[in-house]
Amino acid sequence: MSVKSFFAALTRHPLSLTGTAIATAAAILFLFLFSLDALGLHGHPYIGILSYLIVPALFVLGLVLIPIGLRRARKRHGAAAPLPVIDFNLEATRNRFLVFLALTVVNVVIVALATYKAVEVMDTTAFCGEACHSVMAPEHTAFQRGAHASTRCVDCHIGPGAGWFVKSKLSGSWQVVSVALNLYPTPIPTPVHSLRPARETCEQCHWPQKFVGDRLRVITKYDDDEASTERKTVLLMRVGGLVGRASQGIHWHVDPSHTIRYRSDASRETIYEVEMTDLRGGEVVRWYADGAEEGGAEATTGIWRTMDCVDCHNRPSHTFRPPAVEIDEAIATARIARDLPYVRREGMKLITADYADREAARLAIRDGLTRFYVDEYPEVAADRAADIDAAATALFEGWAGNVFPGMKVSWGTYPNHIGHEQAPGCFRCHDDAHSTPEGKAISQDCETCHSILAMEEVEPEILATLSP
Ligand code: HEC
Ligand code: HEC
Ligand code: HEC
Ligand code: HEC
Numbered sequence: 001m002s003v004k005s006f007f008a009a010l011t012r013h014p015l016s017l018t019g020t021a022i023a024t025a026a027a028i029l030f031l032f033l034f035s036l037d038a039l040g041l042h043g044h045p046y047i048g049i050l051s052y053l054i055v056p057a058l059f060v061l062g063l064v065l066i067p068i069g070l071r072r073a074r075k076r077h078g079a080a081a082p083l084p085v086i087d088f089n090l091e092a093t094r095n096r097f098l099v100f101l102a103l104t105v106v107n108v109v110i111v112a113l114a115t116y117k118a119v120e121v122m123d124t125t126a127f128c129g130e131a132c133h134s135v136m137a138p139e140h141t142a143f144q145r146g147a148h149a150s151t152r153c154v155d156c157h158i159g160p161g162a163g164w165f166v167k168s169k170l171s172g173s174w175q176v177v178s179v180a181l182n183l184y185p186t187p188i189p190t191p192v193h194s195l196r197p198a199r200e201t202c203e204q205c206h207w208p209q210k211f212v213g214d215r216l217r218v219i220t221k222y223d224d225d226e227a228s229t230e231r232k233t234v235l236l237m238r239v240g241g242l243v244g245r246a247s248q249g250i251h252w253h254v255d256p257s258h259t260i261r262y263r264s265d266a267s268r269e270t271i272y273e274v275e276m277t278d279l280r281g282g283e284v285v286r287w288y289a290d291g292a293e294e295g296g297a298e299a300t301t302g303i304w305r306t307m308d309c310v311d312c313h314n315r316p317s318h319t320f321r322p323p324a325v326e327i328d329e330a331i332a333t334a335r336i337a338r339d340l341p342y343v344r345r346e347g348m349k350l351i352t353a354d355y356a357d358r359e360a361a362r363l364a365i366r367d368g369l370t371r372f373y374v375d376e377y378p379e380v381a382a383d384r385a386a387d388i389d390a391a392a393t394a395l396f397e398g399w400a401g402n403v404f405p406g407m408k409v410s411w412g413t414y415p416n417h418i419g420h421e422q423a424p425g426c427f428r429c430h431d432d433a434h435s436t437p438e439g440k441a442i443s444q445d446c447e448t449c450h451s452i453l454a455m456e457e458v459e460p461e462i463l464a465t466l467s468p
């Protein structure tokens with residue numbers, strides 16, 4: 001058979017003909033898109049998905065169709081067609097073999113390039129955050145506003161090494177299908193039970209034993225009165241860390257010399273039992289929630305989990321915040337002018353109301369605030385229109401960073417376990433109601449975790465002392 005008849009064979013059956021056409025078109029398209037990318041024209045994330053996922057998939061599909069068609073064509077010429085005899089003494093066979101070899105090399109190069117680039121594309125924040133827009137919008141939006149905006153989704157959700165890579169790509173493929181078919185739950189459930197242990201993700205960048213010591217935290221809030229009076233809470237956080245050979249303070253929980261496990265419901269909000277194992281001496285201490293010890297239903301149900309960073313820092317990246325925190329921060333950073341009368345009280349009303357979508361929220365917040373000043377403070381409305389407008393924008397931004405009606409995510413959908421204000425957090429264990437059989441409870445003493453140097457004071461003395 002000559003080179004010519006080799007191509008003739010490819011076109012004999014409609015399936016191999018279609019396969020050849022698809023593979024050729026995909027190869028040309030791929031090489032074209034790849035050269036654009038190599039020239040630095042990266043474009044939208046969708047182009048990456050098209051070039052390195054969809055086009056290569058079509059290419060492989062084409063390649064698979066060719067042999068199927070060839071076999072069918074052969075079957076059509078007789079049920080028991082003999083296998084071809086490959087005789088390298090014939091010039092035609094050698095030619096055909098060379099063509100086959102050259103095409104295979106081209107194919108392998110295309111598939112390899114595509115795989116390499118596909119992996120790169122899937123690791124970008126754009127792919128994770130934007131490719132399925134509405135689904136990841138809450139996490140992606142909060143991520144961009146947080147401390148980890150310069151890291152990548154995959155640094156926490158996949159981490160280094162091949163094992164988790166494959167695992168997450170498999171579950172990722174299912175996620176793509178579920179997004180395409182609208183099967184995903186809204187809101188996306190939390191906690192993530194299959195999250196890779198923090199030891200292998202967070203600890204690539206953070207050292208848990210690092211001694212942080214005491215950290216001063218100043219929390220600024222505003223009252224709902226006419227002047228939106230400013231109040232400050234000053235806490236000395238006992239973050240601690242490793243001191244000498246033993247650790248102390250809040251980061252004591254993740255000291256490598258012991259492990260803490262706990263048994264809880266699936267939401268991790270209700271904790272039945274806590275267990276600490278000293279890895280040096282082997283001593284084990286157990287604390288039981290009231291009633292969990294005596295063989296009731298709570299004595300055996302639940303899921304065990306070893307405590308790591310994420311049990312406290314469960315929102316290191318997608319930190320959704322309560323409305324009060326959003327407004328207070330906007331006032332503190334002067335995006336909302338505090339001297340607008342009752343601006344905090346009115347702002348709270350407006351951003352906690354229900355809106356159907358972003359546009360409705362933007363308009364209603366602006367209208368609501370403007371109307372309040374027109375009705376109650378006409379001079380303010382006339383003189384300070386620009387400030388009122390800026391305040392409305394800041395309020396809307398606070399709303400839009402936390403509320404996603406399409407995903408049924410609203411204020412408080414995702415609890416934050418740091419602290420005990422927004423959700424039970426530390427008090428899931430530190431509630432004086434989890435105790436050892438001897439009756440020693442996990443402490444709720446305020447001084448265990450922080451010294452309260454000032455509590456909602458207008459002019460805390462401690463701050464005057466620190467910066468006179
Ligand atoms: C600094 C680490 C970190 C980064 C970076 C990060 N995440 Fe997460 N993410 C987490 C943790 C931790 C959880 C699990 C919280 C839990 O299980 O309680 C989580 C949970 C989620 C969830 C489940 C729903 C929820 O909010 O709990 C989604 C969806 C998600 N992340 C998407 C993303 C996307 C998209 C990006 C990139 C834009 C990203 N994450 C970047 C740490 C991170
Ligand atoms: C790729 C590196 C990287 C990974 C992985 C990572 N972080 Fe971070 N983390 C950072 C950087 C960078 C900052 C910002 C430091 C700054 O703002 O000074 C930060 C800041 C923080 C902060 C303090 C800032 C704040 O107010 O939120 C906490 C807490 C934190 N990370 C926890 C975590 C946890 C928990 C994980 C694992 C789920 C994690 N990080 C994974 C790089 C990383
Ligand atoms: C028992 C709960 C808990 C655990 C477990 C925990 N942290 Fe923290 N971490 C805290 C609290 C509380 C703070 C202080 C937050 C504040 O200032 O309001 C903090 C502060 C931090 C900070 C900021 C330190 C600074 O310089 O201000 C980083 C970074 C951090 N943690 C990383 C981690 C990492 C990484 C792990 C896991 C190895 C971890 N944490 C485990 C509760 C915890
Ligand atoms: C899963 C349960 C659990 C959660 C959640 C938890 N802790 Fe603890 N914590 C413990 C246990 C158990 C001890 C040891 C109590 C004892 O030895 O009496 C402890 C001890 C401590 C100590 C004393 C450490 C030392 O120096 O000896 C501090 C400080 C502390 N926790 C802070 C926090 C903070 C802050 C949070 C929330 C961000 C938190 N814990 C959340 C279980 C928990």
Ligand code: HEC
Nearest residue numbers: 219233418419420421426427430443444445446448449450
């Ligand atoms: C197990 C540790 C722990 C105990 C016990 C504890 N706290 Fe806290 N508390 C925290 C942490 C962690 C934060 C910081 C939360 C954050 O970073 O936003 C906090 C924050 C606060 C704040 C500031 C909240 C805000 O946003 O305005 C106040 C006020 C406070 N605690 C009061 C108390 C009082 C009063 C007690 C004693 C009944 C107490 N805490 C016991 C861990 C604890």
